[in-house]
Amino acid sequence: MNIAICLKQVPGTTAVKIDPQTNTLVRQGIESVMNPFDAYALEEGVRLREKQGGRVTAITMGPPQAEAMLRQAISLGADDAILLSDRAFAGADTLATAYTLAAAIRKLGQCDLVICGRQTIDGDTGQVGPEMAEMLDLPFVSYVSRIEEIAGGHMRAQRMIEEGHESVEMPLPAVITVTKEINTPRLPSLRGIARSKSAQVPVWTAQELGVDTGKVGLAGSATRVVKIFFPQRERKGEVLQGEAEAQVECLLGKLKSGGLI
Amino acid sequence: MTIRIDTGKCDGCGSCVPACPFGLLEVIADKARVEEGCTLCGACEAVCPSSAISSEEIVQAAPASDEHRGVWVFAEQHGGRVKAVSYELLSKGRELADALGTELGAVCFGHNVADTDQLIACGADRVYLVDTPELADNQDELYARQLAELIERHKPEMVIAGATALGRSFFPRVAAMLKTGLTADCTGLDIDIENRLLLQTRPTFGGNVMATIVCQARRPQMATVRPRVFKKSLSNGRQGQIIKVDFERERITSRTKLLGFVEALGEKVKLEDADIIVSGGRGLGKPENFKLLEELAGALGAAVGSSRVPVDEGWIPYAHQVGQTGKTVCPKLYIACGISGAVQHLAGMQTSDVIVAINNDPSAPIFEVATYGIIGDLFQVVPVMIDKLKRE
Numbered sequence: 148m149n150i151a152i153c154l155k156q157v158p159g160t161t162a163v164k165i166d167p168q169t170n171t172l173v174r175q176g177i178e179s180v181m182n183p184f185d186a187y188a189l190e191e192g193v194r195l196r197e198k199q200g201g202r203v204t205a206i207t208m209g210p211p212q213a214e215a216m217l218r219q220a221i222s223l224g225a226d227d228a229i230l231l232s233d234r235a236f237a238g239a240d241t242l243a244t245a246y247t248l249a250a251a252i253r254k255l256g257q258c259d260l261v262i263c264g265r266q267t268i269d270g271d272t273g274q275v276g277p278e279m280a281e282m283l284d285l286p287f288v289s290y291v292s293r294i295e296e297i298a299g300g301h302m303r304a305q306r307m308i309e310e311g312h313e314s315v316e317m318p319l320p321a322v323i324t325v326t327k328e329i330n331t332p333r334l335p336s337l338r339g340i341a342r343s344k345s346a347q348v349p350v351w352t353a354q355e356l357g358v359d360t361g362k363v364g365l366a367g368s369a370t371r372v373v374k375i376f377f378p379q380r381e382r383k384g385e386v387l388q389g390e391a392e393a394q395v396e397c398l399l400g401k402l403k404s405g406g407l408i
Numbered sequence: 409m410t411i412r413i414d415t416g417k418c419d420g421c422g423s424c425v426p427a428c429p430f431g432l433l434e435v436i437a438d439k440a441r442v443e444e445g446c447t448l449c450g451a452c453e454a455v456c457p458s459s460a461i462s463s464e465e466i467v468q469a470a471p472a473s474d475e476h477r478g479v480w481v482f483a484e485q486h487g488g489r490v491k492a493v494s495y496e497l498l499s500k501g502r503e504l505a506d507a508l509g510t511e512l513g514a515v516c517f518g519h520n521v522a523d524t525d526q527l528i529a530c531g532a533d534r535v536y537l538v539d540t541p542e543l544a545d546n547q548d549e550l551y552a553r554q555l556a557e558l559i560e561r562h563k564p565e566m567v568i569a570g571a572t573a574l575g576r577s578f579f580p581r582v583a584a585m586l587k588t589g590l591t592a593d594c595t596g597l598d599i600d601i602e603n604r605l606l607l608q609t610r611p612t613f614g615g616n617v618m619a620t621i622v623c624q625a626r627r628p629q630m631a632t633v634r635p636r637v638f639k640k641s642l643s644n645g646r647q648g649q650i651i652k653v654d655f656e657r658e659r660i661t662s663r664t665k666l667l668g669f670v671e672a673l674g675e676k677v678k679l680e681d682a683d684i685i686v687s688g689g690r691g692l693g694k695p696e697n698f699k700l701l702e703e704l705a706g707a708l709g710a711a712v713g714s715s716r717v718p719v720d721e722g723w724i725p726y727a728h729q730v731g732q733t734g735k736t737v738c739p740k741l742y743i744a745c746g747i748s749g750a751v752q753h754l755a756g757m758q759t760s761d762v763i764v765a766i767n768n769d770p771s772a773p774i775f776e777v778a779t780y781g782i783i784g785d786l787f788q789v790v791p792v793m794i795d796k797l798k799r800e
Contacts, residue, residue: 158613210444237444241580242589269613271732272592274580277548281584286663287548289577303667307726308546308573309680309735310486311672317664328726369589374620375429375449378611384765384778391788395796398764398780407741407762408684408708408797 148201148297150192151252151261152225153279154185156209156216157269181216184264186223187325190332191294192262193224199297202226204255208236208247214348222335222343229255233352238365241270245278247363250356252283260302261322265290273324280322288315292328411446411453415439417460424452424461429617475563476627479505482555482569482579483516483527483535486546490516490523492680493570495530495640497633500597501568502531502641504606507599510565515558517551519544528648530640535648536562540655545669546574549662552581557660558653559586564628566606568597571632583630589623590630595637596620606631614732615751635680636738636759672727679711679728684741687713687730687757691746691767691786695723700790701745707797713737715744715753731756745786749774766790 159180181189192203205220207213208231217228231251239247252258261283266273273289280287293305295314306313307326335343353360361367387394402408420438427433429451432443440452440460453461481501483494498514505512514532516524519541527535536558543550551574559567559582567582569575571593583590596609600622606629609620623629679685686705688698698712705712713735714728730737732752742760747753749765749772757763758777765778766786775781782789 238446240589241592242583242587245580245584265733271610271612271614273576274583274590274592277577277580278584278590281552281581287577287581288664289548290573306573310669312670313546314667314669315664316667321663327720369583369587369626370591370621370623372449372619373607373622375451376618376620377429378615378618384763384775384781386775386781386783391784391792394782394784395789395792398782399793399796401780402741402762402764405762 148195148199148259149257150195150201150203151255151258152185152189152192152203152205152220153248153261153263153275154189154205154207154216154220155182155267155269156180156207156213157182157267179212179216181219182264182267182269184266184268184325184327186264186332187327187329188262188264189220189223189225190330191325192260193333194330195260195294195297196224196226201259204229204258206231206248206251206255208232208239208244208251210237211350214350217348218343218346219335221346222339223333224336224339228346228348230348230350231356232350233354233363235353235360235366236364238368239363240368240370241272241274241278242369243363243365243367245275245282246367247356247358248275249279249282250358251351252279254351254356259319261285261320263322263324265324265326276322276324283320283322286317286321287323288317288321289324291323291325294323294329411442411450412462413440413442414460414462417458418456419458419460421457423455423457427451427455476565478511478513478562478564478566479508480513480515480559480564480567480628481532482567482575483514483532484546484570484572484574485516485518485521488518488520488522488544490521490526491570491572491635492640493572493633493635495526495642496635496638497568497570498527498531499641500633500638504566504597504599505533507601508565508604513562513564515555517543517554524650526642528650529642529644529646531646533648535650536653537650538653538655540657542655542657545666546578547662547664547666548574548578548581549664550660552578552585553660554655556582556585559628565604566629566631568594568631568633571634575632579630579632586626586628586630588626588628588630589621590632591621591623592632594631594633597631597633605629611755615755634736636736672725679713679730679735679737682711682737682739684708684710684743685713685730685737685739685757685760686710686743686745687715687747688718688724688745689715689747689753690717691748692718692723693746695721697787698724700787700794704743704745704790704794704797707794708741708743710741710743711739713742713757715747715750744774744778745790747774748772749777 205225205228263276591608598607765774
């Protein structure tokens with residue numbers, strides 16, 4: 148079973164702080180990390196390969212630095228890694244990103260399953276997986292919390308929705324996005340670390356992918372960011388004083404007079 | 409693809425450096441330079457005193473076609489009942505349609521959906537209803553194909569859906585079919601009337617940054633919108649039309665098959681519908697301590713929520729998680745106990761009417777959004793609350 152994992156390198160979000168003086172994101176000292184949700188996608192792919200055989204290929208679209216994350220993916224069990232990197236890919240929205248990743252998966256060929264994390268922690272859209280599924284004309288299931296069975300060219304999976312769990316079946320090849328409930332990612336193995344250092348990570352450019360440059364990067368994006376601002380927290384709170392007894396007394400009084408309880 | 413800095417004009421003053429919301433600019437050898445990752449937001453262009461920065465548009469967006477008119481809301485249902493988010497979107501959709509002087513359509517897929525009249529009462533001029541057993545349950549592929557067909561036939565200029573599990577799964581598929589733009593998880597929608605553009609504002613970077621996004625040249629403009637952002641508005645006298653659309657089962661098919669559904673158990677009060685929520689975080693320390701919150705919730709008739717840590721630690725099921733990757737709630741009263749208030753958590757609850765924060769760390773960010781703050785040990789404060797409430 149050949150599995151492709153789509154990963155993204157993102158700023159470690161807890162480290163994203165705002166400089167109170169300039170009101171901008173402080174980037175100094177922020178390391179780039181593998182999108183946390185993608186680690187679950189990778190782990191699930193590696194587990195499936197351990198059971199079913201085949202190869203796990205980690206794919207990312209990003210700047211040259213993203214190679215470090217792909218090497219990390221190899222240390223965590225991926226067999227191969229491919230970096231999609233080209234100035235022409237920069238500024239891509241989800242539509243252009245999905246188009247580029249879909250082209251890479253087509254070029255890769257022989258792929259039974261594509262796994263993505265449910266969303267990234269920087270963009271937070273969760274759109275690339277389903278958009279890519281449509282472009283590859285493959286069935287798709289989002290928010291997969293458990294793969295129940297893979298047999299006879301079909302997969303049965305459990306999907307989380309607001310009201311509970313759905314059990315869904317579909318033929319392979321297919322695209323899924325996974326939640327963090329699906330597994331607990333492993334730590335890199337010593338053998339993996341050794342492999343990650345020596346492995347070749349090929350870089351595919353727009354030309355090598357054979358993509359229409361009008362459909363990648365900013366040029367291929369349907370949406371455009373026109374304004375960026377920082378949310379203002381306007382609420383002026385009141386801190387209730389005294390010991391627990393007095394604080395609670397005061398709070399309940401306020402809640403009652405507000406008709407809340 | 410980036411901004412252009414004219415090194416002839418740039419005198420290295422550095423005014424642009426703090427203006428970049430992503431910190432991508434630096435001054436090296438008296439000239440500004442931009443690192444990779446620029447989104448062309450234009451913030452630096454606006455502050456450059458020497459007019460050295462220009463954000464050249466790579467593709468001059470062709471004006472969108474005039475044939476697309478009308479605002480559509482995808483009205484999601486579950487088990488034959490229209491979801492609350494559908495009504496919220498209709499209320500906003502009505503505003504958008506009125507601003508543009510156009511009609512508001514609602515699209516509803518399901519079987520024996522009980523309250524389609526309500527879609528009109530809540531703002532729709534027309535309801536496109538596909539009522540068939542095949543669409544009774546949420547099925548991404550069927551829904552996507554059916555909606556894409558209706559959009560191609562009727563050509564609305566904007567289509568919005570709730571940012572629910574379904575909306576966030578099948579809307580991207582529709583956008584990819586129509587090769588148009590889609591903005592995820594919006595918390596604000598506005599109109600540029602002159603250009604008939606939907607201004608879509610959404611949180612990114614876990615809620616640290618807000619971005620306003622447009623889809624200039626392609627139609628329809630599509631967005632998913634977070635539940636509980638807009639308020640439902642009902643006017644019973646409204647007139648509208650329900651248009652029944654035949655489902656073409658030979659043509660619209662799905663490869664994914666829904667085998668079953670198991671409702672999440674263990675919720676006495678549904679989090680999304682609760683007027684009062686008592687929520688616990690890392691400060692609870694161990695799973696047994698949720699009993700204390702359950703007791704408080706019982707005394708208040710409240711539902712129990714959680715921040716991410718207790719869910720990650722396995723203290724309480726995921727169904728209770730409030731925040732960016734959990735539920736968005738907007739109760740009348742939200743009581744946060746031992747929750748520090750990471751932006752991801754705030755994103756799911758900060759629109760609550762009244763927020764009470766109980767935390768022993770006075771610098772916890774939860775106090776920034778709290779209406780009433782109690783700086784103290786929750787294990788002292790909460791028992792006193794329970795005691796007083798029970799005695800009344």
